[in-house]
Amino acid sequence: MNYLQQERLDALSVNYVLGGMRGKARQRFQRLLMQQQQVRETVWRWEQHLNPLAESLPEVKPDQKLWHKLQQRLGWQHADVVQLKPRNNWLHPANWVAAAAAACLALVLLLPPPAALPIELAVIQTKEAKALWLVSKQGDTVVLQASAAVPADPVHDYELWMLPTSGQTPVSLGLLPQRGQVSYPWPQAAAGLTVAVLAVSLEPKGGSPTGQPTGTVLHTSELMTL
Amino acid sequence: MGPQEQLIHWLQATAQGDKNAFEQLYKATSAKLFAVSLQLLRRRDWAEDVLQDAFVRIWHNAADYHTDKGTVMTWMISITRYRALDLIKTRQFKAEHIELDPDWSPEDSEGEPVSLTREKVKLDECMSALEAEHRQSIYLAFVNGLTHHEITSHTGAPLGSVKSWIRRGLARLKRCLEA
Numbered sequence: 001m002n003y004l005q006q007e008r009l010d011a012l013s014v015n016y017v018l019g020g021m022r023g024k025a026r027q028r029f030q031r032l033l034m035q036q037q038q039v040r041e042t043v044w045r046w047e048q049h050l051n052p053l054a055e056s057l058p059e060v061k062p063d064q065k066l067w068h069k070l071q072q073r074l075g076w077q078h079a080d081v082v083q084l085k086p087r088n089n090w091l092h093p094a095n096w097v098a099a100a101a102a103a104c105l106a107l108v109l110l111l112p113p114p115a116a117l118p119i120e121l122a123v124i125q126t127k128e129a130k131a132l133w134l135v136s137k138q139g140d141t142v143v144l145q146a147s148a149a150v151p152a153d154p155v156h157d158y159e160l161w162m163l164p165t166s167g168q169t170p171v172s173l174g175l176l177p178q179r180g181q182v183s184y185p186w187p188q189a190a191a192g193l194t195v196a197v198l199a200v201s202l203e204p205k206g207g208s209p210t211g212q213p214t215g216t217v218l219h220t221s222e223l224m225t226l
Numbered sequence: 227m228g229p230q231e232q233l234i235h236w237l238q239a240t241a242q243g244d245k246n247a248f249e250q251l252y253k254a255t256s257a258k259l260f261a262v263s264l265q266l267l268r269r270r271d272w273a274e275d276v277l278q279d280a281f282v283r284i285w286h287n288a289a290d291y292h293t294d295k296g297t298v299m300t301w302m303i304s305i306t307r308y309r310a311l312d313l314i315k316t317r318q319f320k321a322e323h324i325e326l327d328p329d330w331s332p333e334d335s336e337g338e339p340v341s342l343t344r345e346k347v348k349l350d351e352c353m354s355a356l357e358a359e360h361r362q363s364i365y366l367a368f369v370n371g372l373t374h375h376e377i378t379s380h381t382g383a384p385l386g387s388v389k390s391w392i393r394r395g396l397a398r399l400k401r402c403l404e405a
Contacts, residue, residue, distance in 0.1 A: 014396055018367050019311035020374075041294070048296035049403050050368050051303040052346035053353070057369065059257035060264055062277055067252060070278050074285055076245065166275070192316035194279055225286045 006042075013042040017050060027139065073165055073196070075222075122198050122221040124160075124176075133176055135160065135198060137186065137223065142173055145181040152178055159203045161213055162223075164193035175207050176200060195223045233298035241288035248285055255299065256281070259306045266310040266371040276313055280306040297345065314371060352402035360395030363388055 015021050016029055032039045071077045124133040126149070134145040144160065158178070161170040171193070174184040201208070202215040227235065233254065239247030259280060263273040283305050295301045353361055359381075366372045366380065377388045 010400065011393075019307070019314070019371055020367075022315060044295050047304045048300050048345060049349065049399065050364075051296065051300040051307075052349040053365065053368055054262045054265075054303050054307070055258060055299060055346050056350075057258070057261040057265055060261045061257045062260040062274060066256075066274055066278065067249075070252070070281050073278060073282055165278075192313055194275075194282070225283065 009039060009042050010046070013039070013046045016043060017046045030139070120195075120223045120225050122223045124198070124200055124219045124221045126219070132219065133160075133200075135173075135221070135223070140186045141183055142186055143181060143183040144174070144176050146177045146179050148179075150176075150178050153202075155205065156202050156215070157205055157207055158218070159201050159207050159213070161199045161201065162190055162193070162195045163197045163199060164190070165196040166193060168193065170199065170213060172208065172211065173198070175203075197222055230297050230299075237284075237288050237291055237298055240285065241291075248288075251284070252281060255302055258299070259302060262303055262306050263310050265369055266307065267313065272313060273310075276306060276310045279309050283309070300345070311371060348403060349399075352399050355402060356395050356398060357391075359383070359387075360391045360398070363391040364395045364399070367392055 012021075012029060016026070016033075021029055029039075033043060068077065120137040122135040123131050124135060125131045130149045131147050132150050133147065136143045136145075150158075158176040160173040160176050162173055163170050171187055171190040173187065173190070174182070198221045199213070199217050200219040201213040201217050203213070204215075208214050233251065236247040236251040236254070240251060256277065260273060260277050263276040263280070264270065267273045267276065280302070284302060287305075291298065291301050295304075353364075356364070362381070363377055366377050367374075372380065374385060374388050374392070377383075378385050381388070383391075
């Protein structure tokens with residue numbers, strides 16, 4: 001790469017590191033970051049140049065309860081993981097901690113050779129650890145892939161929900177395919193929220209009429225970043 | 227063991243699933259990272275969300291760290307900053323009342339063991355060598371997350387000047403740092 005190109009790369013990298021890049025430009029740059037070593041190295045160099053600036057800030061101790069919340073989010077403390085209304089007992093941590101643990105195991109078995117791209121994955125599976133769907137989120141796209149084990153149900157649809165860590169109401173991520181795969185944009189309503197757990201509910205054809213889960217919750221799973 | 231080696235040690239253990247090491251890492255760095263997040267977001271609740279998200283990422287991605295990415299602190303600050311910047315974007319947040327610190331000087335950093343890296347000393351040196359406007363604009367853009375426009379309304383300088391201060395300041399900073 002010649003000098004001018006490196007100069008341009010520096011300008012782009014600085015803009016990225018400073019947070020000045022938005023929308024499409026940012027996505028394009030993030031793609032470049034994934035694909036090209038030189039772009040990564042330039043960004044890392046600028047991070048190394050500039051991040052020590054942030055180290056000069058006087059320290060601010062976070063509240064002690066934050067450490068507890070963090071442990072809860074990581075599933076180390078199960079007392080009141082997701083603070084939701086008691087009647088939502090299907091959200092009870094005990095129901096999904098085991099599923100998440102099993103999903104991790106299933107995930108390891110299902111994974112393709114290590115990919116360079118950061119990706120978030122979840123395996124939705126039965127209590128008998130039979131994988132039903134593979135959920136993968138990359139950037140603003142979520143891809144839902146059905147396995148052959150999904151029971152065909154002509155009368156209902158399976159709907160996928162994300163439950164935010166903030167305790168807000170579940171956000172629909174779309175209808176799960178009964179076979180094959182579909183991809184959806186990550187919903188606007190879920191932007192900026194962190195996923196505590198994913199859940200699948202059985203809904204009338206076409207999905208929940210209310211925008212919230214109405215039917216039985218069949219499965220839950222955790223989203224993992226790779 | 228120096229501070230960087232200590233952090234690497236904890237991070238490596240964290241990558242192996244060692245919860246105690248992760249707790250040590252949290253204790254050693256959370257106040258720094260919280261300051262970073264708070265400075266960008268100016269709202270305690272959001273800054274707390276970001277700090278939590280950052281540590282969840284650190285826990286899951288500890289094995290992704292390698293020294294090409296800089297010191298452990300650099301890596302962790304990047305994770306925190308990008309998360310905070312994402313939040314600023316998704317919430318259409320605008321920095322309204324910034325109480326900044328225009329007289330920023332390298333002496334501000336008290337002897338925190340974690341922050342006393344070679345990189346930091348060098349950066350302080352190079353920042354001090356910049357002209358005041360350049361230094362202040364870079365600081366506002368990076369530490370406070372202000373856009374060029376916001377810096378304009380903050381400093382009263384025209385947009386063209388702010389842009390060129392940042393551009394020229396950073397070019398000079400790079401030359402100094404990579405010299």
